[in-house]
Amino acid sequence: MEKPLVFQQDAATILFSVSIAVWVLFEFSMRIRQRSLLRGRAAHDPSAVVLAACLTASVVGAIQLGQHGPLLWPGGRVWPLVAGEVLIAAGIALRAWSISALGRFFQYRIEVQPEHYVVTGGPYRYVRHPSYTGVALVVIGIALAAGDVVSLAVALVLSTIGLAVRIRAEECQLTEALGAQYERFAAHRKRLVPGVW
Template identity: 25%
Template sequence: MFWLLIVILIAQRTAEMAVARQNEQKVKQQGAIEFGESHYPYIIITHILFFLSLIAEVLLMNKQPSSWWIGIAAAIVTVQAVRYWALCSLGSYWNTKILVVPGAELVKKGPYRWMKHPNYTVVILEFLLIPLLYHAYMTMCLFSILNAVLLTVRIRTEEKALEEYSIK
């Protein structure tokens, strides 16, 4: 079951990166400006290291699924539904990079009606829930802290860019 989860999550991330590249081309044709280029590689590295750490912790420490695995798995599936709801709501504006089309109106549909950054909330929950599924507490704690630091920088950068270049 562990390897199936890992394969699904990595396939999901790979597909998302392909969508992000397509969307990047679309919005750059509309004049999008990129922000946060300096911190973006750290986000990519953090996500890669998250999976490597999870795999290492589970295998090297012979971690078994939580007795609460059904509930945790249901929460993970729900979080993925929110991820794709956010992705679909943004359409071609969704990206793993901060790309802002000057003068574009902020998206206010889907989960964006209720919160500014639902996709970041999804990532926060994933960094908690996925390791929790296998009692990988070291991975959960370490990467939740790293993610918090990165998201602090990223959200500030994104908010500043949106404030300056978007229509409210």
């Protein structure tokens, strides 16, 4: 039985694995940076647990379905890999740009800092949560590169649930802490996709 390229051709497998490793290492390095800035302060954040679980399930599910799923994308095996790799790279780049634009306000946990203000530059000109848009692009890219139609459907559903829970929690806290300033910002921008949601 024919399988997606990432599970049948060495070069494609290496490219796919390296892309995922780059994403994981990027997130890991940001997490280490956060821990050093937090200086041991702990915080209970259920939305982070939901997001991590949904993203992990999205990626693992997409890879498993790609290896064993019977529903390959029409039009050949090359384009899903190429499109997926482009989305993974774009997602990592957008997430890095978003984190850079936030500067000291970037955190993995939801917490409004002293003298916090709404960042409106960089990718925040276009959407409220471009960092999460970046995460979504990476997950969609992984699922697409995995080569199975069902992989993408499962990854979309699971990652959307995780991101929706996280965004709701974050927006509640930002609205409560920053009030009208955040409401004005939110009124002119969609959450993840310009003009859509």
